[in-house]
Amino acid sequence: xxxxxxxxxxxxxxxxxxxxxxxxxxxxxxxxxxxxxxxxxxxxxxxxxxxxxxxxxxxxxxxxxxxxxxxxxxxxxxxxxxxxxxxxxxxxxxxxxxxxxxxxxxxxxxxxxxxxxxxxxxxxxxxxxxxxxxxxxxxxxxxxxxxxxxxxxxxxxxxxxxxxxxxxxxxxxxxxxxxxxxxxxxxxxxxxxxxxxxxxxxxxxxxxxxxxxxxxxxxxxxxxxxxxxxxxxxxxxxxxxxxxxxxxxxxxxxxxxxxxxxxxxxxxxxxxxxxxxxxxxxxxxxxxxxxxxxxxxxxxxxxxxxxxxxxxxxxxxxxxxxxxxxxxxxxxxxxxxxxxxxxxxxxxxxxxxxxxxxxxxxxxxxxxxxxxxxxxxxxxxxxxxxxxxxxxxxxxxxxxxxxxxxxxxxxxxxxxxxxxxxxxxxxxxxxxxxxxxxxxxxxxxxxxxxxxxxxxxxxxxxxxxxxxxxxxxxxxxxxxxxxxxxxxxxxxxxxxxxxxxxxxxxxxxxxxxxxxxxxxxxxxxxxxxxxxxxxx
Numbered sequence: 424x425x426x427x428x429x430x431x432x433x434x435x436x437x438x439x440x441x442x443x444x445x446x447x448x449x450x451x452x453x454x455x456x457x458x459x460x461x462x463x464x465x466x467x468x469x470x471x472x473x474x475x476x477x478x479x480x481x482x483x484x485x486x487x488x489x490x491x492x493x494x495x496x497x498x499x500x501x502x503x504x505x506x507x508x509x510x511x512x513x514x515x516x517x518x519x520x521x522x523x524x525x526x527x528x529x530x531x532x533x534x535x536x537x538x539x540x541x542x543x544x545x546x547x548x549x550x551x552x553x554x555x556x557x558x559x560x561x562x563x564x565x566x567x568x569x570x571x572x573x574x575x576x577x578x579x580x581x582x583x584x585x586x587x588x589x590x591x592x593x594x595x596x597x598x599x600x601x602x603x604x605x606x607x608x609x610x611x612x613x614x615x616x617x618x619x620x621x622x623x624x625x626x627x628x629x630x631x632x633x634x635x636x637x638x639x640x641x642x643x644x645x646x647x648x649x650x651x652x653x654x655x656x657x658x659x660x661x662x663x664x665x666x667x668x669x670x671x672x673x674x675x676x677x678x679x680x681x682x683x684x685x686x687x688x689x690x691x692x693x694x695x696x697x698x699x700x701x702x703x704x705x706x707x708x709x710x711x712x713x714x715x716x717x718x719x720x721x722x723x724x725x726x727x728x729x730x731x732x733x734x735x736x737x738x739x740x741x742x743x744x745x746x747x748x749x750x751x752x753x754x755x756x757x758x759x760x761x762x763x764x765x766x767x768x769x770x771x772x773x774x775x776x777x778x779x780x781x782x783x784x785x786x787x788x789x790x791x792x793x794x795x796x797x798x799x800x801x802x803x804x805x806x807x808x809x810x811x812x813x814x815x816x817x818x819x820x821x822x823x824x825x826x827x828x829x830x831x832x833x834x835x836x837x838x839x840x841x842x843x844x845x846x847x848x849x850x851x852x853x854x855x856x857x858x859x860x861x862x863x864x865x866x867x868x869x870x871x872x873x874x875x876x877x878x879x880x881x882x883x884x885x886x887x888x889x890x891x892x893x894x895x896x897x898x899x900x901x902x903x904x905x906x907x908x909x910x911x912x913x914x915x916x917x918x919x920x921x922x923x924x925x926x927x928x929x930x931x932x933x934x935x936x937x938x939x940x941x942x943x944x945x946x947x948x949x950x951x952x953x954x955x956x957x958x959x
Contacts, residue, residue, distance in 0.1 A: 441885045445869030445893040450787040450861050451779035453496060454505040454678040454709075455772075456659060456669055457489025458686060460649060461535045464510040465667045467675035471504075473497040480506060481535060485760040488684040492772030495756075496682075498800045499773050500780025505678050507671045511651045511658050520647030525566070525622045526608045527598075527644070534649050538571045539604065540641035543625045552582055562586050562621050566594070568604050572631040572641065578602055585617045593617075653686040656695040669700060672707070677864070679857075680778060681711045682771040689767070691716045694737045697747070705743040708860045708867075710853070713739065713749040713840070714769035720752040720805035727812035734819055744840035745850040746860075750774050750822045752805040754798070754832075767805055770824060773798055777834050778857075787861050788902040790837035790854045790942040798824065798832040818844045820851075837942050855939040858902060866890060866935065878926050883916045886933055890914045894937065904938040912937040 426434045454467070460481035462468065470476050476493050477483075483490045489506075496504060510532055512518060520529040520536025525543070529536030544565050553560035562584045570576040580601065583594045591597075595607035595615035608616045627640045653659055661668015672678060681704055685692045697713055704711045719730045730751050739747055750770050757763045774791070777798070781791040804824055808816075813823045813835065820843045822836025839856050841848040850856040869889070876882045894912045897903065903911035913936045920932040 441888065442892075443869070443872055443885070443889050445865060445889055447861065447865045447893070447897075448677060448868060449503070450679055450782045450857065451501070451775070452503050452505060452678045453501060453680040453682060453775040453779070454507065454672055454675070455489055455493055455496075456507050456681070456683045457492075457509060458487050458650070458653065459489060459506070459508045460484050460487060461531050461533045462506070462508045463531055464508050465661070465671045467505045467507050467672055467678075469503065469505055469675075471502065476504075476506065480508060481533075483760060485758070486688070488686065488688055488769070491756075491758075491768050492682055492684040495768070495770075495772035495800060496776040496779075499776025499798065500783070501772075501776040502779055502783070505672070505675050507669070509653060509659060509661075509668060511653055513648055513651050516646070516648060518648040518650055520644035521608065522642065522644045524618075524642060525594075526616050526618050527605045528608045529644060529647055530602065530604055530606055532647065532650060534647045535570075536644050536647035538575070539644045540569050540572055540631055541605075541625070541644075542567045542569075542627065542631065542642070543622050545624060548582060556582060556590070556592050558584050558586065558589055558592060562589070563592075564621055564624075567631075568602070569631045569641070570604055573633060576604065577632060578604055585621060587617075656693055656699065659683065659686075659692075659696050660699045669703060672703075678707065679709050679860070680775045681709055682775055683711075684714065684769050684771060689717055691718075694739075698738055701739055701743055701747045704746045708864045709746065710857060710860070711747040712771040712774050713737070713747055714771050715749065715751040715753060717753070717767070720767075723806050726752060726806040727808060727815050730821055731815055731819060734821060739840050742841070745848065745856050747840045748774075748822060748838070748853050749820070749840060750824060750834070750836070751816065752808070752824060754801045754824070755803040755805060756801055765802055770798075773801070774834060786900060786902060788854050788858045788940050790852065792822070792834045792837040792853075792942070794827075794830045794833055796834040797830065798834065801832050804832060837944070852941055852944075855941060858937075858939060862894075862897075862935070862937065865893065866933075869893065870933070873931065878921070878929070878931050880917075882931065883918075883921070886916045886931070887914050890916075890933065890935060894935070897937075902937075902940065904940055910938065 426436060462480035473494055483494055493504060518532030546565060548560060548563045550560055553563055563582050565581050566583055567579045580597050583592050583597050585594050598606050610616045625642050631641055659668055661670045663670045666673050681700060683692050683696060683700055692714060701711050719733055720726050753767050754770050755765050756768050758766050777796050778791040781789055804826055807826050808823050816823055817836060820838045820840050822838060825835040826832050837853045839850055839853055842851045891914045894914060895908060898908055898911045905911035915934040920934050925932060
């Protein structure tokens with residue numbers, strides 16, 4: 424802002440440079456939808472390792488296919504995931520384990536809460552402590568929660584109370600802020616259902632932290648339930664207005680890939696779920712990874728023909744199919760929950776991990792396929808496709824997982840569900856589509872400052888400068904075709920794109936073009952003999 428010149432002397436003014444750096448968004452944050460034995464429901468929860476998943480959602484559990492997909496994601500190079508735990512109540516019961524003596528309940532539904540016990544004591548409660556908190560000494564107590572006596576987590580809360588005037592030490596407030604295991608039960612009106620009086624001390628003869636202790640002697644929780652199977656499309660898709668099911672992802676800032684494993688080990692995710700998810704991914708600028716139906720690989724001799732004929736039954740068509748990719752066949756892996764026995768699993772978590780690994784090593788513009796796109800943690804493929812069968816499926820946009828004697832099992836396809844040769848779509852290839860989504864999302868977030876700026880040439884120049892710098896950086900990384908910036912991309916924002924009528928309507932138009940790198944899907948080597956020279 425110009426200084427007011429009032430006295431003779433030197434005035435210093437700082438002039439903004441007009442540079443507003445556009446930062447590229449992440450490209451491989453993967454959202455998983457499905458049931459889990461524990462954890463928050465209908466809440467997108469970010470995790471950064473499978474260890475995080477084990478702590479928050481219970482880890483690898485036999486009857487929860489999502490847990491295996493998350494494991495596969497991390498074993499194949501995944502980094503960040505968003506978990507949406509789906510839960511279907513049985514009747515009116517919430518499914519949370521409860522203890523009515525102290526009006527506590529588990530933090531999330533599931534039978535896991537039935538293993539919790541608690542103790543109440545007054546150790547360390549003194550007159551000084553009571554005076555400091557302004558609470559009667561007789562009302563203060565310590566609460567200790569043991570998730571699984573002798574082996575699980577232990578949480579201890581000191582100097583808490585259940586009286587209405589307990590302030591910051593009121594039990595419901597302390598547990599809400601500090602506990603990952605329990606909460607105070609709520610009344611029908613949503614207010615905490617605190618006990619009418621301080622709970623009695625309950626110190627058992629044995630130490631609950633001792634693995635040899637008899638847990639039946641402790642105050643227990645009960646009534647936890649794992650919920651019913653997800654049998655309808657609405658159980659998974661949820662309600663958009665209430666942000667449940669898939670629409671809970673509206674509470675997540677960003678995700679790039681979406682995986683919806685089937686609810687049962689040998690089951691399928693329905694076509695209706697995939698259709699709804701594909702439309703949502705198009706809206707959120709994300710890619711949906713589609714698993715093949717189990718029946719496609721049931722008969723190994725006719726698997727390719729079954730997949731070819733069954734593709735149309737999924738109903739994943741239209742322009743929004745650019746945001747979906749299907750991989751076939753399923754994979755065979757050992758199951759540590761079944762003593763290492765082999766079983767068949769969907770490949771969505773594996774593919775998402777390979778995409779994340781490729782993005783890190785090469786960039787989002789590199790096809791997540793080829794000899795470098797190896798599959799980890801797999802014993803076999805449900806079907807070993809040959810070149811002819813691969814050639815039957817690839818022109819339809821079905822990406823194959825293949826086995827090669829030297830390279831092992833790899834991802835061997837990089838087409839979207841608009842990748843059929845007959846469609847001739849601009850976004851036939853996965854890397855081209857994902858690069859476009861990356862640019863769109865980055866520019867959407869990086870140009871928010873433009874809103875309400877004066878709509879004239881100074882603004883247009885700043886827009887060209889900042890978007891041009893972003894595109895130039897991608898060009899230098901090798902994201903585009905061409906040997907010069909002019910051949911690789913353009914940014915146009917001037918009086919030709921924004922007319923006076925647009926200005927009057929408050930509109931500024933920005934046109935960004937790029938020349939994508941398309942994968943070398945077919946490599947043709949021509950060999951010719953050289954005939955001996957004939958002297959004439």
